[in-house]
Amino acid sequence: MNRIVEKEFFSENVVKLVVEAPKIAKARKPGNFIILRVSKEGERIPLTIASADEDKGTITLIAQKVGVSTEKLAKMEVGDSLHDLVGPLGKATEIHKVGTILACGGGVGVAPLLPIVEGYKKAGNRVISVLAARSKDLIILEDEIRKWSDEVIVMTDDGSYGKKGLVTQGAEEIINREKIDECIAIGPAIMMKFTALLTKKYNIPTQASLNSIMVDGTGMCGACRVTVGGKTKFTCVDGPEFDAHQIDFDEMLMRLGGYSEEEKKAYEEFMNRLNLQA
Amino acid sequence: MTTLAEYLKERRDQEWRAELRKKLKGKERTNIPRVKMPEVDPNERVKFQNVEVNLGLSIEQAQREASRCMDCVNPTCIEGCPVQINIPEFVKNIERGEYGQAASNLKLTSALPAVCGRVCPQEKQCEEQCFYTLKLKKEPVAIGYLERFAADWERESGSVSVPECATKNGIKVAAIGSGPSSLSFAGDMIKLGYDVTVFEALHEIGGVLKYGIPEFRLPNATVDEELENLKQMGVKFETNFIVGRTASFDDLEKEGYKGFFVGSGAGLPRFMNIPGENYNGILSSNEYLTRVNLMGAADDKFDTPVLRGKNVAVIGGGNTAMDSVRTAKRLGAERSIIVYRRSRVEMPARVEEVKHAEEEGIEFMNLANPVEYFADENGRVNRMRVQYMELGEPDASGRRRPVPIEGSEKDIDVDLVIVAVGVSPNPLIPACLPDLKVSRWGTIEVGDNMQSSIPVIFAGGDIVRGGATVILAMGDGRNAAQSMHEYLSK
Numbered sequence: 001m002n003r004i005v006e007k008e009f010f011s012e013n014v015v016k017l018v019v020e021a022p023k024i025a026k027a028r029k030p031g032n033f034i035i036l037r038v039s040k041e042g043e044r045i046p047l048t049i050a051s052a053d054e055d056k057g058t059i060t061l062i063a064q065k066v067g068v069s070t071e072k073l074a075k076m077e078v079g080d081s082l083h084d085l086v087g088p089l090g091k092a093t094e095i096h097k098v099g100t101i102l103a104c105g106g107g108v109g110v111a112p113l114l115p116i117v118e119g120y121k122k123a124g125n126r127v128i129s130v131l132a133a134r135s136k137d138l139i140i141l142e143d144e145i146r147k148w149s150d151e152v153i154v155m156t157d158d159g160s161y162g163k164k165g166l167v168t169q170g171a172e173e174i175i176n177r178e179k180i181d182e183c184i185a186i187g188p189a190i191m192m193k194f195t196a197l198l199t200k201k202y203n204i205p206t207q208a209s210l211n212s213i214m215v216d217g218t219g220m221c222g223a224c225r226v227t228v229g230g231k232t233k234f235t236c237v238d239g240p241e242f243d244a245h246q247i248d249f250d251e252m253l254m255r256l257g258g259y260s261e262e263e264k265k266a267y268e269e270f271m272n273r274l275n276l277q278a
Numbered sequence: 279m280t281t282l283a284e285y286l287k288e289r290r291d292q293e294w295r296a297e298l299r300k301k302l303k304g305k306e307r308t309n310i311p312r313v314k315m316p317e318v319d320p321n322e323r324v325k326f327q328n329v330e331v332n333l334g335l336s337i338e339q340a341q342r343e344a345s346r347c348m349d350c351v352n353p354t355c356i357e358g359c360p361v362q363i364n365i366p367e368f369v370k371n372i373e374r375g376e377y378g379q380a381a382s383n384l385k386l387t388s389a390l391p392a393v394c395g396r397v398c399p400q401e402k403q404c405e406e407q408c409f410y411t412l413k414l415k416k417e418p419v420a421i422g423y424l425e426r427f428a429a430d431w432e433r434e435s436g437s438v439s440v441p442e443c444a445t446k447n448g449i450k451v452a453a454i455g456s457g458p459s460s461l462s463f464a465g466d467m468i469k470l471g472y473d474v475t476v477f478e479a480l481h482e483i484g485g486v487l488k489y490g491i492p493e494f495r496l497p498n499a500t501v502d503e504e505l506e507n508l509k510q511m512g513v514k515f516e517t518n519f520i521v522g523r524t525a526s527f528d529d530l531e532k533e534g535y536k537g538f539f540v541g542s543g544a545g546l547p548r549f550m551n552i553p554g555e556n557y558n559g560i561l562s563s564n565e566y567l568t569r570v571n572l573m574g575a576a577d578d579k580f581d582t583p584v585l586r587g588k589n590v591a592v593i594g595g596g597n598t599a600m601d602s603v604r605t606a607k608r609l610g611a612e613r614s615i616i617v618y619r620r621s622r623v624e625m626p627a628r629v630e631e632v633k634h635a636e637e638e639g640i641e642f643m644n645l646a647n648p649v650e651y652f653a654d655e656n657g658r659v660n661r662m663r664v665q666y667m668e669l670g671e672p673d674a675s676g677r678r679r680p681v682p683i684e685g686s687e688k689d690i691d692v693d694l695v696i697v698a699v700g701v702s703p704n705p706l707i708p709a710c711l712p713d714l715k716v717s718r719w720g721t722i723e724v725g726d727n728m729q730s731s732i733p734v735i736f737a738g739g740d741i742v743r744g745g746a747t748v749i750l751a752m753g754d755g756r757n758a759a760q761s762m763h764e765y766l767s768k
């Protein structure tokens with residue numbers, strides 16, 4: 001049983017859940033993800049592991065409410081158990097000592113970024129993190145990122161916190177200031193696309209971690225396919241991280257919308273039902 | 279040790295079988311026409327995803343069909359069965375009205391008789407080797423229908439017999455994956471006295487029987503009841519557990535596991551790598567069937583969505599293609615089309631599946647192959663370009679090779695395309711065992727005894743074969759169980 005032992009809303013739509021999963025807590029590595037189901041009727045939801053406590057046997061997950069399934073997940077309370085939880089899935093991040101790392105996180109993408117930042121720092125790298133979101137309340141895990149970064153720059157679209165501007169503006173400032181050896185970008189697909197374009201201009205090797213649509217997460221369905229360097233790859237078993245300069249982000253953005261009509265309709269029906277009950 | 283031939287003779291010499299043989303003359307038996315399987319009307323059944331097409335034989339039909347069997351001295355049918363069911367014995371038990379006995383006969387060597395009675399390609403196995411087929415050039419005894427009858431009768435009777443198991447030897451073994459090969463392995467190992475745990479990555483037990491084969495061909499409840507049987511025998515099941523990930527092989531060895539059977543299947547769907555194949559609305563049969571069968575996507579109560587199409591094309595000519603195209607029909611498609619690059623004769627799907635598909639109004643566009651897809655402004659597929667083919671010389675598979683006809687391209691409107699052109703082995707297990715020998719196709723290499731290059735690891739089913747049938751996978755599971763037993767008894 002995977003009991004929820006802690007729950008915290010970072011903002012109206014972003015929730016942190018700490019879940020009992022001793023085996024996964026022990027086995028997981030930066031970059032890995034899990035798949036969970038809230039109920040017997042539920043979808044399989046892939047979520048990256050933000051952190052783990054091996055001693056307590058727990059993992060930390062961060063989810064953003066975007067549809068029926070994440071809405072249901074956010075309604076679960078401390079003491080409730082997830083119906084299913086499986087992992088760790090996906091290839092782990094290859095972490096080496098390379099020098100200076102630029103870590104760019106957008107929105108909830110900061111959650112999967114955290115263990116990678118920690119890993120790079122522990123491997124002896126200088127780590128500069130750029131956290132970006134629309135506004136102050138959507139900046140998450142800032143303290144945790146600070147703990148493993150030599151420097152943190154916060155960017156908000158509306159200027160309500162840190163500097164006003166996009167992640168790429170913050171990143172470019174750093175790139176112009178000092179030599180960056182590698183970059184990792186995790187966040188909305190559009191944010192990763194523009195970060196990749198920026199670092200390509202400066203010839204900085206860059207990894208991006210993709211959040212494709214998946215069903216099983218074990219290579220079986222192929223829903224998560226993405227074109228990397230002209231070849232079709234499966235995000236679940238070949239990724240989730242790929243060379244950002246090789247990813248066809250436009251195709252990826254298109255594929256993320258593959259079920260948008262079905263999802264929108266289901267979400268509207270779900271919210272209507274909730275409103276009727278209220 | 280008695281040989282199989284001696285054992286079969288001994289069983290055949292039982293008094294009741296000798297008596298039964300005398301009841302009817304040979305001519306009287308061979309003059310009985312083969313039974314027809316009662317089916318739900320095609321116009322009715324296409325309205326439901328979960329209504330089984332075949333209804334099963336009545337007691338009268340089953341007994342009459344069973345009496346066609348000549349109870350041959352040399353039962354060639356058994357040679358056609360990968361799990362070597364004692365076919366004449368179970369058939370004769372049906373003829374004399376001992377249906378529970380018949381079910382016990384099946385369970386001696388098959389962990390999943392109700393499943394096999396429904397999805398085995400009998401026409402290429404036992405029934406192909408039947409005396410009627412070989413010598414009389416007549417329609418074979420309907421062994422598959424009778425198998426299903428016996429298994430169903432026992433289940434519905436409410437008194438399900440549990441096969442006898444040897445005294446527990448306390449040795450822990452693991453089966454990885456919970457599809458037919460692992461279940462067959464588990465069934466045999468538990469009978470031999472081992473402590474067996476089956477590990478499954480998904481949230482449901484059954485592998486392809488659950489995520490792949492639709493309910494109109496194999497109801498999930500039927501699979502569950504066979505699984506219940508294995509649980510009664512003492513097999514333990516762990517879902518949401520990926521061996522090599524959730525815990526490593528080393529971890530499990532430390533927990534006391536002495537042998538591993540890898541039956542992780544051919545998970546990875548193949549695509550054709552043609553332009554436009556990554557547009558939305560083009561998906562693998564694995565994805566399509568998993569959404570519907572495992573995730574319940576056709577039912578509003580479940581949260582997982584599935585794309586519905588008006589004009590659905592399914593690429594391929596195997597059972598999975600038939601399952602997909604018939605599912606699309608049931609989910610409301612106006613046109614459901616099989617697009618297959620060879621002709622009807624070369625189609626690998628079971629004869630029965632093709633027949634059922636035709637009855638249900640499935641269109642067949644044979645000798646045609648997609649070469650490119652086109653999409654609307656949102657990236658959803660709306661058109662498919664096919665190229666027509668003609669048959670050339672036979673290829674390595676012995677089937678005539680399809681050769682493209684230049685300039686024969688034609689566009690057809692489609693809004694959903696399901697690619698069912700085969701699967702590759704699941705890479706998860708080989709990826710976490712660097713010492714494991716795999717072929718260049720990614721299948722695990724094993725000897726005749728199903729043992730891999732790592733002595734404690736045995737493997738079978740699609741992870742070894744690359745894509746085969748339920749029953750061949752089950753045969754591998756049995757074979758591996760016997761070999762692992764010998765290996766662990768040394």
